[in-house]
Amino acid sequence: MITVGCDVGSLFSKAVVMDGDEIIGKRMIATTGRIAAEVHDLLKAVMKSAGISADRVDCLGATGNGAALVKDAAFREDTITCAGAAAGYFLPEVRCAIDVGGQSITSIAIDEEGGVRNFMRNDKCASGSGRFLEMMSAKLGIALPEVDKIAAGAKTVVEISSQCGVFAESEVITHVNNGENKGDILAGVCSAVAKMVSAQGRRFGAAEHFTLLGGVAKIDTITTMVRKSLGGCYHPFPFDPQLATAVGAALLGDAD
């Protein structure tokens, strides 16, 4: 069975083509303003990457903020259900998935059957979100894919004391003006994100078997810090963790 999952997020839109539980195509683009057109192009591109024609798709599932704009979706499901389904399917031991997305941190409790038992989401505040990381690294002139490389060169961690993204940004600027090393400041930014992610995970019982999903989970510097802070047993998502929610939408299409 060929299924497609499409996750229209606040910063990025992702699509995957799956043949059973195997990913045969994937694409990700930045979400800007023209979402309907972007989704159209994204779906075309993902089918091309899978090397099959659109008429072979048995089910298209949509999720994310912009799910309503995925015109041909057979179903629409919230991101928590999708992310939970992906974690539950590929990581059966995991009881908590922390999804750090562009505008929110969501902790999802998963039961033995791989279903969502409960969740907690912070989407009121940008603190610790992908947006937060993006803002701070932009002030440092560092692109997100470079974060790990540059943070690896840090000799010390420059502490960012503010939680608020606005105040943290001012702090970063002050550190840059004071001539601090960019890698050291970046390590401080990563540590701030890790602290907020861990705090939320801890409140939700992530101490045992947990995984990290979402774009921020791709930054090893941050996942390492979160693992150190939470202890317990970390199970990395077997594919790009930023695609997990889209993968979940595709898996749900197979189950329906």
Added chain:
Amino acid sequence: MFAGIDVGSLTAEALVIDEGRIVGSEIISVLPNPVDSARAAMGALLARSGLDWGDLTYTVSTGYGREQIQRQGLARENLSEISCHGLGAHTLDPEVRTIIDIGGQDAKVIKLDTKGRLEDFVMNNKCAAGTGHFLEAMSRALGVGLEELGPLAMKSKKPLAMSNRCTIYVETEVIHYLQRGASREDVAGGITLAMADRVLSLVRRIGPESKIMITGGVAKNKAVKAALEKALGMKIVYPDLDPQLIGAYGAAVYAAAKGGSK
């Protein structure tokens, strides 16, 4: 002559009183170091008033770096911003019981008893929403000056609801509204309501009592003041002095009380 120096996050103020009368005041943008800010603010005031540091009998510092400012010999004593604001507002109007002070990076609500003594206070310095920083970010997003935001909001017929609280997310919301062709007046109106909403949550935590006075730089935004009055169903008085000077004024009043008795 007695003086107060108040260094904030964005501006620094100096004020000098003589026999209870204000003889000079100065507001400057802060320098990287609070001691330099204090020296520059008072230096400018003295130069403009034809005075000298030696003319100041007793000076009190408050705000960021108030201890450092004292240690550097620019002030004889330092006092917390909360006490200075309470004293300043009470001296201006003895009937004031609640002070809503919204500065560049924080917001405070101070409650005084009938004698002007500090009864209680709450502060937000963790989140930029509900502080001057919020309005600054939004006026930037709207492409208007900070001082134009209030008048623009006053013209709004149907303020647009902001669904977020976080400064970063509201900024995105503002940009989306403008992209969809919303009127700038109505966006400014929505910004004002979002700002007032954050301040209100702080005000309600303490339980406001009349008279209420609004101070700090944000007090100059008449639309925010009007939105707060409407939501509280209470009148808010605007001080008979630049609302950014209340802390420095309170420090000077305290200096006169301390220095005058010695």
